[in-house]
Amino acid sequence: MDEKRLYDLIQEKEGYASLAFPALMRKIYVWMTLALVITGFTAYGVANSPGIMTAILTNKILFFGLIIGELALVWGVSAAINRLSLTTATMLFILYSVLNGATLSIIFLAYTMSSITSVFFITAGTFAVMAFIGYVTKTDLTSLGKILFMALIGIIIATIVNVFFVKSGTMNLIISYIGVLIFVGLTAYDSQKIKKMLIMADSMDESAQKMALLGSLTLYLDFINLFLYMLRIFGSSRD
Numbered sequence: 001m002d003e004k005r006l007y008d009l010i011q012e013k014e015g016y017a018s019l020a021f022p023a024l025m026r027k028i029y030v031w032m033t034l035a036l037v038i039t040g041f042t043a044y045g046v047a048n049s050p051g052i053m054t055a056i057l058t059n060k061i062l063f064f065g066l067i068i069g070e071l072a073l074v075w076g077v078s079a080a081i082n083r084l085s086l087t088t089a090t091m092l093f094i095l096y097s098v099l100n101g102a103t104l105s106i107i108f109l110a111y112t113m114s115s116i117t118s119v120f121f122i123t124a125g126t127f128a129v130m131a132f133i134g135y136v137t138k139t140d141l142t143s144l145g146k147i148l149f150m151a152l153i154g155i156i157i158a159t160i161v162n163v164f165f166v167k168s169g170t171m172n173l174i175i176s177y178i179g180v181l182i183f184v185g186l187t188a189y190d191s192q193k194i195k196k197m198l199i200m201a202d203s204m205d206e207s208a209q210k211m212a213l214l215g216s217l218t219l220y221l222d223f224i225n226l227f228l229y230m231l232r233i234f235g236s237s238r239d
């Protein structure tokens with residue numbers, strides 16, 4: 001079945017979505033919110049623990065180990081979600097939130113607390129608007145999603161080149177603005193994609209809840225990346 005036909009079927013089904021659908025959507029945002037809370041408290045706690053902070057900043061093996069661990073968890077949960085139990089997948093999501101909080105702790109050393117707080121609320125507002133647009137729009141965003149994914153690959157390559165070779169502050173700012181645009185678009189796209197998946201669910205069985213958990217992880221990543229790019233633009237440095 002091609003994507004256009006699938007989209008038409010989903011549009012038809014929206015008029016009689018099952019009772020499981022709103023419950024699953026609520027679970028997505030509850031899980032996402034809890035993950036953000038865990039990440040925030042972990043980041044703040046690590047930033048205020050001189051011993052742990054020093055270890056992360058001075059031990060390259062530990063720092064890159066955290067990053068590799070995060071990537072492995074995201075890949076593992078996404079690839080093996082059908083083989084994992086709901087409990088195991090949830091625990092891995094929590095573990096990822098903790099590891100991400102540990103690596104994000106360095107933002108408290110780079111930016112003032114007031115700017116981190118204000119940028120967080122700016123991000124939350126932007127995210128909410130774009131997620132809502134993605135949820136209610138009747139326009140199929142599949143093509144936009146493909147374009148944004150290619151743009152994301154491009155910006156990752158540009159970031160690596162700038163960090164290790166160019167080292168330009170202007171380029172970093174340009175990348176940050178493009179990053180914001182990409183994740184604003186991805187938030188709307190992912191919101192619609194998740195809706196498409198879950199509106200077909202007829203019950204709150206484990207399979208449907210695992211899809212919701214994966215959707216929560218996706219939106220969590222959109223939020224975190226949007227926040228970090230906005231922080232680069234609007235954050236006030238401690239220097």
